[in-house]
Amino acid sequence: MRFSRMDESDRPAGQELEESPLQEVPLSVLHKRASPLNLSHQSLAHGLDSARRLDALEWLVQAFDALDLADEQLFSAIGLLDRFAANATAPIAAGPGAFALVLAVMLVALKVSGFKKDLERARRLVVEVSGSSRPWAAVRKAEFSILRRLGFRACTPTAFDLLDRLLSDLFPSLALRLAGNASAGSGPMPSAGTDPASWDPESKLRCSNLARFLLEMCVVYDPEALYGSGRPPLVSAVAALLLSLLSHSAPRHYAQMMAEAVHLTESNRTTLMEIAEAMRSRWVMVNP
16 A cells, blocks of 8 residues: 555664665554545535535546546545645635646646656646646646645545555455465465454455445545544545445454554544445445
8 A cells, every 4th residue: 555654754763764674554653644634524615615526526537537547546636636625715716727726636646646657648638628738837836736735745645545454454365365466375374363264255355345435435425424524534434344344244353353443533433323324325326
């Protein structure tokens, strides 16, 4: 995962970077790093109303799908847009400037977390959809506005990153399998407290995919449930995974293994149930 490695600020003093082993960053640290996304829905709606936000997000979803870009990058772009809107002192005006902002969050997200080839394809898309052969003045102005308003802190773990971390902790053998590790199935059988063989890999994969789907639906269509009065991203990640585990009748110990994550959210049962119910309702709407 992009945010699961030790960066320079986490490195012990006096230890050279090139000599530092790659280490997993504790979930608590990732949770803390994601704090810029602890937005309130009221602030978000003040900067960008729900209808225009949905238009922008649906365009981003289609663009990232057309460019075959990773979900992590899509969630990063959505997070940048929401943070920009929630920190606005006045509503974002409609018009060409607003579309330049959407193009800019796509580019900033790819500059932060993408590859050079991804960024080049996105730049070509900007030219195609802008209706101008020289769209860069407006887009670059929007990029700078985003970075300045966010204090140049663009690299922030999203709910998707946190969900991926939860899944890799819950299903380590599946994570190795998806990473293409040829030896993933040749090692010793995981103990009952980590990743037992009592649940088959296909069920784990379906559970993982549903959790990601539920989270994406919530992020795009239910910002009020997602953010509330300032809910951290880990809350929605936990709710999506718990709902998916329940839907797949997963062994009970998987939910018990999430005790640390639930504790970190500092959320009560009612809050998690509220978000899970919003996800379930949206799921029913798309799968009647």
